[in-house]
Amino acid sequence: MSEKVLEIKNLFKSYGKRKIINDLNMTVFKGDVYGFLGANGEGKITTIRMITSLIRSDSGEILINEKSVIKNRDQAIKNIGAMVESPKFYETLSGYENLKLMAKLIDGTSDTDIDKLLELVGLKDRSKDKFASYSMGMKQRLGIANALLGNPDLIILDEPINGLDPYGMRDINELIVSLAKTSNKTFIISSHLLHEMEGICNRVGILHDGKLCIEGDVKKLVSENNVSNLEELFFDQVGGKNESINY
Structure with missing residues (x-):
């Protein structure tokens, strides 16, 4: 069985009366390039900030290499490197x-x-x-x-190719894939560029209504849901017309 680098269990986070994260469960395995996807305002950044211990959850558990970010913060987060925003x-x-x-x-x-x-x-x-x-x-x-x-064992990158031209996107994507293969690193990439994510991620999770509506191997998810690509899978899961990839 693959080694779990990140495991999130029953995570909740609210701001006032608004529930941002609502019973989130998520698993990232060693060596994954994991696409963390969702529309703006769905809580991707809030989740990343909880994983990196920048903010606290209301309840639930976050484990990095089986160490609790909540109960054993220093030991857990030393295994994380992040580029947030x-x-x-x-x-x-x-x-x-x-x-x-x-x-x-x-x-x-x-x-x-x-x-x-x-x-x-x-x-x-x-x-x-x-x-x-x-x-x-x-x-x-x-x-x-x-x-x-x-x-660190786990590297979290928020929108690493946002604002880049096609050459820049290609170069950063190739760098991430190379690092994952040659350095045996695990990546979580938060992005709204679905086509680019399909090209580099082996697994994805789509965040909607505060939880993952689907998670797994990209190719298997596309095949099992009778869609052509990750973009179609995204809209199939969250709703909305397939008119843009800017989510």
Whole structure:
């Protein structure tokens, strides 16, 4: 049986009287590139913030490598690296300097580790250049490198290809797939770009009404639900006309 890197059980979160997450159950296995999908306002970011312990759930359980984020926070979240929303770095520092600054928060990260990460994400030749000079794709690459600091088992990326041109999308997608295969990392990718997610994810979960309406292997889900692709599966599950992929 595959090893569970993330397991969410009966998770709830409300703001006032509004239920955002309503009995969410979710499983991510080692080596997955897992697409966490849902329309705007469905609670993807809220869920990510609970997984990374930025906010607390009302009830339920979140386990990272069988360690509870709620009951054993420090041990659990040391296995997580995340890029939530747009990467935020100091404009006047170089890519290397920014990573070195972030690395001070993580025990055991050497200058050699930083050099290796920059090479891994394709920024070795631009590591000494100021962050302000980076293209959007380069900024995303640095954000991914930052998420990899400390060698976490689980990497969570929120909209990693949002705002990129087709070449940038292709490069970031290829980087994620390569890292998953060569480094045996597990990825959760939150995105509304369904066609792109179908190309890189082996498993997906679609969030709707505060819970996953469907979860599993992409190819099996498409086949079992008699649809042609992930986009059709999405609209089949959440409703709405199949007119746009911007969800």
